[in-house]
Amino acid sequence: KQEVTQIPAALSVPEGENLVLNCSFTDSAIYNLQWFRQDPGKGLTSLLLIQSSQREQTSGRLNASLDKSSGRSTLYIAASQPGDSATYLCAVLKAAGNKLTFGGGTRVLVKP
């Protein structure tokens, strides 16, 4: 059974510092790995999707890497801003079926 873990559960940084969020998964038979952002009491917004054959994806200040063999992904957010404060969730799409398995999320606070 696929398990997805995100460490740390919460993170607080001063504005301008780079953020590093970690995600690990137990079963490497995945189609893709996705990072989502969730603001309090809201739905999820897709940030980046990395296909299983890819090693990284970039969008603006966001960069996500994928090491399928070791079951790890890292989301980097450069030069953090207070508006980056949110919960970040990673999820893997297993190769059998069309189901996402989510990690518990990392709650980020960027202090001005």
Add this chain to the structure above:
Amino acid sequence: DGGITQSPKYLFRKEGQNVTLSCEQNLNHDAMYWYRQDPGQGLRLIYYSQIVNDFQKGDIAEGYSVSREKKESFPLTVTSAQKNPTAFYLCASSVGLAVEIDTQYFGPGTRLTVL
């Protein structure tokens, strides 16, 4: 405006009542999903549907039921058999075809509280 809508935003239920949460999408997506989120936790899959008139149980289907009579709509009923229904419920949809690049789009959620 294209997207996914969920209603109501807040829902209160008495013990022993069934309630139905609405989810509608106008993205022309084939696949739709229902998730439950408890405080400080990730999402857990309740039910999903790859196509109209077909749906499958997710990881925590007990006490829930769904229907998929129209492509645009995927309502979720929380029955009295669900022992701990207080949670945040999220609906999502996706194209459901090109799996490696398939991403899910989420609605704003419904917060259900049992009184």
